Amino acid sequence: xxxxTIQSRVCVYGWDELSPEDRILVEAAKDATNGSYAxxxxxxxxxxxxxxxxxxxxxxxxxxxxxxxxxCAERTTLFAxxxxxxxxxxxxxxxxxxxKDGFLSQPITPCGACRQVISGVEQxxxxxxxxxxxxxxxxxVIESIDALLPLQFVDSYLDR
Ligand code: THU
Numbered sequence: 186x187x188x189x190t191i192q193s194r195v196c197v198y199g200w201d202e203l204s205p206e207d208r209i210l211v212e213a214a215k216d217a218t219n220g221s222y223a224x225x226x227x228x229x230x231x232x233x234x235x236x237x238x239x240x241x242x243x244x245x246x247x248x249x250x251x252x253x254x255x256x257c258a259e260r261t262t263l264f265a266x267x268x269x270x271x272x273x274x275x276x277x278x279x280x281x282x283x284x285k286d287g288f289l290s291q292p293i294t295p296c297g298a299c300r301q302v303i304s305g306v307e308q309x310x311x312x313x314x315x316x317x318x319x320x321x322x323x324x325x326v327i328e329s330i331d332a333l334l335p336l337q338f339v340d341s342y343l344d345r
Contacts, residue, residue, distance in 0.1 A: 193332035197323040206235075207277070207326075211319045213241050214279035215288065217258070221245035230258035230282045230293070234266045236273035237312070242266040259299035263306050274310035278303065279317040292318035292325050300334040308340050 203211065210233050217231030223246055230246040244262030248255035259280060266275055282293045295303065295316075307314050313329035327333060 191335040193335070194328070195332065196326045198326060199323060203317075203324060207279075207317055207324070210235050210241065210277055210279040211281065211317055211324060213243055214281040214317075214319060217243035217245045217262075218281060218283055219245075221258070222247045224248060225250070225252065225255075228282065228284055230280065232258040232262040232281075233279045234262050234275045235277040236266060236270055237276055238270075238273055240270060240273065242269065257296060257299050259295050260302050263302055267306065267309075274312035275306050275314050276312060277315040277317065279319060281319040288319070288321050290320050290322040292320035292323075294318060294333060300330060301337070303330040304334050304337045304339070 200208070213233035214231045217233055218229040220243070221229035221231060223229050225248050228246070232244050234242045236242065242262060242265055244258055244265050246255065246258045247261060259278065262278070263275065280293065280295065282289050303314055303316070307330055316327040316330065316333070318325040318327070330337070
């Protein structure tokens, strides 16, 4: 038997430790929670994607009475970014979530389906996406979806 270990690196930043560029993106994700439509869960998620040319695209979770028809903030954002700017790689994605008590102290992490979509966007542009997960106790920063989705299904598998 052979064995290998996969490690993930997460850096936790205090607000003052974030670069101005990262702070702006996190603020955009926080603002984006105002566009959330979450009457069923009461859980408002916002996301903001920075593109290579500096454009910031925001999105939020959009729920539906037929629950599975709704969509998470991350996918809403990435699909909008790619639909509107197909020639622009996504370089960073910030995510923020709040409930009735306000923004969460510990960040949420993207669901499995969103991780797969983030992976797809990285592959499409051959560009790692810096992921910023906001919590009031700190912002967790991950340099690529590799850390959140090890052993991901990639394009090249189709050629095997
Ligand atoms: N949600 C997101 O928008 N992003 C995540 O990463 C996890 C969950 C949404 C989906 C649903 O509208 C609500 O949060 C509760 O699951």
